[in-house]
Amino acid sequence: MSLTIVVKIGTSSLTQPETGQLALSTIATLAETLCHLRRQGHRVILVSSGAVGVGCARLGLTERPKAIALKQAVAAVGQGRLIRIYDDLFTTLQQAIAQVLLTRSDLVQRSRYLNAYNTFQELLGLGVIPIVNENDTVAIDELKFGDNDTLSALVASLVEADWLFLLTDVDRLYSADPRSVPDARPIALVSSIKELAQLQIQTGSQGSQWGTGGMATKISAARIAIAAGVRTVITQGRFPQNIEKIIQGELIGTHFEPQPEPTSARKRWIAYGLLPAGKLYLDEGAIAAISLAGKSLLAAGIKLVEGEFRTQDAVQLCDSNGNEIARGLVNYNSDELQKIRGCHSREISAILGYAGVETVIHRDNLVLI
Ligand SMILES: Nc1ncnc2c1ncn2[C@@H]1O[C@H](COP(=O)(O)OP(=O)(O)O)[C@@H](O)[C@H]1O
Numbered sequence: 001m002s003l004t005i006v007v008k009i010g011t012s013s014l015t016q017p018e019t020g021q022l023a024l025s026t027i028a029t030l031a032e033t034l035c036h037l038r039r040q041g042h043r044v045i046l047v048s049s050g051a052v053g054v055g056c057a058r059l060g061l062t063e064r065p066k067a068i069a070l071k072q073a074v075a076a077v078g079q080g081r082l083i084r085i086y087d088d089l090f091t092t093l094q095q096a097i098a099q100v101l102l103t104r105s106d107l108v109q110r111s112r113y114l115n116a117y118n119t120f121q122e123l124l125g126l127g128v129i130p131i132v133n134e135n136d137t138v139a140i141d142e143l144k145f146g147d148n149d150t151l152s153a154l155v156a157s158l159v160e161a162d163w164l165f166l167l168t169d170v171d172r173l174y175s176a177d178p179r180s181v182p183d184a185r186p187i188a189l190v191s192s193i194k195e196l197a198q199l200q201i202q203t204g205s206q207g208s209q210w211g212t213g214g215m216a217t218k219i220s221a222a223r224i225a226i227a228a229g230v231r232t233v234i235t236q237g238r239f240p241q242n243i244e245k246i247i248q249g250e251l252i253g254t255h256f257e258p259q260p261e262p263t264s265a266r267k268r269w270i271a272y273g274l275l276p277a278g279k280l281y282l283d284e285g286a287i288a289a290i291s292l293a294g295k296s297l298l299a300a301g302i303k304l305v306e307g308e309f310r311t312q313d314a315v316q317l318c319d320s321n322g323n324e325i326a327r328g329l330v331n332y333n334s335d336e337l338q339k340i341r342g343c344h345s346r347e348i349s350a351i352l353g354y355a356g357v358e359t360v361i362h363r364d365n366l367v368l369i
C-alpha cells in the first residue's frame with residue numbers, strides 16, 4: 001500500500017550541538033531512508049529546519065540571532081546552502097527534490113490553500129520529494145508559522161498524510177524535560193487528545209540551543225495532526241533509519257494514535273489554516289451546547305468579546321479562563337457582537353435595527369479544538 005509520509009527534522013538533529021556544523025552522516029542517512037521509502041512506492045515530504053542554524057555556522061555567528069531582520073538575513077544564507085546539500089545527496093541517489101517555501105498567508109486564503117494542495121499533489125505524483133521550510137526571509141511576525149513542528153502538522157493535514165515523523169534530539173516524549181528532570185517518565189503511546197491532556201506533560205519554555213519551539217510545539221503539532229487522522233511519532237533524528245522500522249510496526253519513540261473520525265478538510269482549514277481575529281468568552285451553558293451537544297453558538301452564551309473582526313472572520317471560543325475550546329466563522333462583526341452578546345436571538349433585530357441570522361456561529365462553521 002502506498003503511504004503518504006511527512007518527516008520533519010529539527011535544527012538540533014541537523015547540526016552538531018557543540019559547533020553548529022552540519023551533522024552530515026545524519027543528513028546522508030535521512031536522504032537514504034527517504035529514497036528507500038520512495039522506491040517502495042510511498043509519497044514522501046521532508047520538512048527541514050536549519051536555515052537559521054546553517055546560516056549562523058556559515059557566517060560564524062555563535063548564537064541564534066534575536067533581531068528579526070538579522071534572523072531573516074541569516075536564513076537567506078542558510079536556506080540556499082541547506083538545499084544545495086540536500087540536492088547533492090539526493091542527486092547522488094537519483095532522487096528529484098523540490099524546494100517549497102511557505103508562509104502562513106499561503107494557508108489563510110482558501111484559494112491559496114487549495115493551490116498549495118494542488119502543488120504538493122503534482123510534486124508527489126511526479127515522484128519528487130518536496131523539501132519544505134517556512135519562508136523565513138519574508139515572513140512577518142503576524143503571519144508566521146513560527147516553528148516547523150506546526151508547519152509540518154499543517155502540511156501533513158493538507159495532504160492527508162498517513163504518518164508524521166517529528167525527528168528531534170531526544171528519543172521520545174517524557175513526562176517532563178529529561179535534561180532538567182532526570183527521572184522523567186518516558187511515554188510510548190498517547191491514544192487520544194483527551195489522554196494527552198490528562199498526562200499533563202511539562203515542556204519547559206524552550207528547546208535546545210538551536211531549536212525553536214522545544215517539546216511544546218511538537219505536542220501541539222501532534223494534536224493538529226491526529227485530529228486530521230495522521231499517526232504522529234516523536235523520535236530521535238540521529239537514527240533516521242528507524243522511520244522504516246516504525247512503519248513496519250516497531251514501537252520506537254512516542255506514538256500518537258490518529259483520531260478515528262478525522263475532522264473534515266474544510267473544518268481543519270477553519271481551525272488551523274485561518275488566523276483567528278478575535279476571542280469570544282462563553283458561559284458554561286454555551287460551552288456544553290457546542291462541545292457536548294454539537295449545537296451552533298447563540299448570542300445568549302457570549303459573555304465577552306475581544307478584538308476587532310469582520311463577518312466571516314475566524315474567532316477563538318474560550319471558557320472564562322481564556323482556555324480555547326473551539327474556533328469558528330462568525331456571522332456578525334465585533335461591533336455587532338458587543339451589542340448583542342448575552343441577548344436572546346429574538347432580540348437581535350430590535351437591538352441592531354435589522355434582521356440578522358439566529359446563530360452567531362453555525363455548527364457547520366464551528367470546530368472543537
Ligand atoms: N517533556 C519533554 N520530553 C522530551 N523533551 C523535552 C520535554 N520538554 C522539553 N524537552 C526538550 O525539547 C528539546 C527538543 O526541542 P527543540 O530543541 O526545539 O528540537 P528541534 O530542533 O528538533 O525542533 C529536547 O532537547 C528536550 O530537552
Ligand SMILES: N[C@@H](CCC(=O)OP(=O)(O)O)C(=O)O
Pocket residue numbers: 009010011012048049050051052053075133134136146147148149207210211212213214
Ligand atoms: N524555519 C527555521 C526553523 C524553525 C524551527 O522550527 O526550528 P526547529 O525547532 O529546529 O525545528 C529555520 O529553517 O531555521
